[in-house]
Amino acid sequence: DGGITQSPKYLFRKEGQNVTLSCEQNLNHDAMYWYRQDPGQGLRLIYYSQIVNDFQKGDIAEGYSVSREKKESFPLTVTSAQKNPTAFYLCASSKLAGGKETQYFGPGTRLLVL
């Protein structure tokens, strides 16, 4: 998992509640990413950030929000607008953005709906 931490490991959300997933990296990477993983499906990109104070929507950004106020941190908020939030969420980082860079993944957060 090398230098990327995610917390909590498990998170429970009630109906209508916003929850925030934490992602921190000490690799001095510029780029950070959030993915969602569902059973039997490939990873899908939610948001990514190439630099502090800048981020772009991925393929499935609806119902999610992010911020990038510090280089080391890229928290993801799952809002009440996300109607099917139960999934395994993975944060990743790379030295620079772009397909040539290897992405390093955190250990993941499993979000469950009560």
Added chain:
Amino acid sequence: KNQVEQSPQSLIILEGKNCTLQCNYTVSPFSNLRWYKQDTGRGPVSLTIMTFSENTKSNGRYTATLDADTKQSSLHITASQLSDSASYICVVSAQQAGTALIFGKGTTLSVSS
């Protein structure tokens, strides 16, 4: 449409045996291909990365091959161990702006004693 297809979906082998996992892609223009190993409930870990000009890349008992003409890759695991039980994900990168990574659904490998 850029796609990555992996086969088989799942595989069970005995400890000590070899196995080969397949990855076919339709990503264009191609930049590189990676194989990741993901243990259950953990984040993926990179095993190999190959660019257009590379045909093979090894990492211990893992050997990846790439045929850029047929757009196929394979991951060969030699003398499997119980710790090889995991999901193996093929990821192809396109030469374009943004993250440009296309993930396969993975092959779940179970190694039994």
